[in-house]
Amino acid sequence: xxxxxxAFLQVVSGVRRGLNVPLRAGTTLVVGRKRGxxxxxxxxxxxxxxxxxxxxxxxxxxxxxxxxxxxxxGRMVRETMLRPGAEITIGGxxxxxxxxxDPQERAESQGRSPSAQLEIAWLLDEELVExxxxxxxxxxxxxxxxxxxxxxxxxxxxxxxxxxxxxxxVFRFTRGNVQVGRRLGDVPLTDVEVSRHHAVVxxxxxxxxxxRxxxxxxxxYHNxxxxxxSQLQSGxxxxxxxxxxxxxxxx
Numbered sequence: 001x002x003x004x005x006x007a008f009l010q011v012v013s014g015v016r017r018g019l020n021v022p023l024r025a026g027t028t029l030v031v032g033r034k035r036g037x038x039x040x041x042x043x044x045x046x047x048x049x050x051x052x053x054x055x056x057x058x059x060x061x062x063x064x065x066x067x068x069x070x071x072x073x074g075r076m077v078r079e080t081m082l083r084p085g086a087e088i089t090i091g092g093x094x095x096x097x098x099x100x101x102d103p104q105e106r107a108e109s110q111g112r113s114p115s116a117q118l119e120i121a122w123l124l125d126e127e128l129v130e131x132x133x134x135x136x137x138x139x140x141x142x143x144x145x146x147x148x149x150x151x152x153x154x155x156x157x158x159x160x161x162x163x164x165x166x167x168x169x170v171f172r173f174t175r176g177n178v179q180v181g182r183r184l185g186d187v188p189l190t191d192v193e194v195s196r197h198h199a200v201v202x203x204x205x206x207x208x209x210x211x212r213x214x215x216x217x218x219x220x221y222h223n224x225x226x227x228x229x230s231q232l233q234s235g236x237x238x239x240x241x242x243x244x245x246x247x248x249x250x251x
Contacts, residue, residue, distance in 0.1 A: 007059065007099045009052075010242065012163035014093025015041050018242055021095075028053045031090060032064075044068050044091030058082060059097065066090075085224025085237055096163070096244060100219060100226020149176025152205050157249045159201070164243030165190045176203045179214075180240055193218050193241030201232065206249060211238055 007023040021038050023029055030036035034047040046066035053060045059082045063070040071089040072080050082088070084099040151157070157173040159180075171178070171187045178201045179185035182194040189198075195216035203209045209232040213220040221239030222230040232238075234249035 007097065009038075009088070009095045009097055010239075011093060011095050012242075012244060014091070016093065023052060023054065023059060023097075025054055030064075040091060040093055042091040042093065045093075049090055052082070055081070061088065083224070085221075094163075096224060096239070098221055098224050098226070098239065100221065149202060149204070151176045152203060154251055155203070155206060155249060156251070157203060157209075157247065159187055159238070159245045159247055161189070162237070162244050162246050164241070166243060173203065177201070178203075180238075180245075182241075187245070189240065189243050191241040191243045194243060198240050199238070201238075201247070203249075206234075206251075209233070209247070209249070216240070 009021040009023065009029075011017055011019045011021070016038070021029065029038060029052045030048060031038045031040065031045075031050050031052075032048040033040055033042060033045040036048055036051075040049075046064070046068070048064050049066045050061060050063045050070045053062065060079065061070065061072060061077065061082050062079045063077065068091060069076045071077065072082065073087055074089075082097050084097060086097045088095045088097070151173055159171045159173075159178065161167050161169045161171075166189050174186075178187060179197065180187040180189065180194070180199045180201070182189055182191065182196050182198065184196050185198075195214070195218070197214045198216040199214055199220040200212050201209065202212065210229060211220060211222055211227065211232050212229050213227065218241055219226045221227065221237075222232065223236050224239065232247055234247060236247050238245045238247065
């Protein structure tokens with residue numbers, strides 16, 4: 001992971017809120033109040049608090065004997081491997097690890113990967129036609145996806161903004177496809193790093209929920225990993241720009 005994919009920490013709360021800190025291959029990142037690559041002016045942070053080291057299979061976080069400790073996903077740790085989407089708490093600051101392709105390369109890229117195309121094609125053939133109750137397979141993918149989906153009976157779903165300018169807002173599903181955008185769509189966000197038509201969540205059933213990027217400039221993240229199409233579960237996080245949202249599904 002560390003050798004082939006771009007990764008960065010996004011500070012979602014605390015003194016450096018909104019800052020994106022790249023994790024570079026072969027380079028250790030030290031976080032501290034007085035020394036390091038990421039300086040947090042917070043009395044709860046030790047002079048040299050912790051460090052993140054790139055490894056062949058990911059990123060290793062090591063606490064440097066800090067006074068108040070380092071938490072990962074709500075658990076105090078001394079040393080742990082970080083998964084994509086991991087939440088790191090240091091003093092009064094929270095950071096999220098994002099792993100994915102280079103944002104500039106993605107902005108310049110047109111079209112989807114073959115695997116993403118196959119996943120969408122499978123979804124159309126096996127799910128969309130059945131859910132809509134139609135046998136018309138001659139439509140284009142765009143024609144079918146652009147139409148409204150009916151929310152599956154008995155399911156309640158919401159998207160809650162947990163970090164970013166719109167933190168605390170809750171958007172309830174009234175149909176099966178919900179679009180995320182900058183001041184547009186069913187989930188209108190004020191974040192300037194969100195594209196006008198950024199992503200869409202499509203729900204065909206409790207176990208059939210997908211997030212799809214709509215060619216956004218800064219990408220869409222599922223549990224901290226950059227995606228084009230990905231299957232969601234209740235409790236998963238969605239990252240768009242500097243905004244982090246959580247999907248909650250109940251009966």
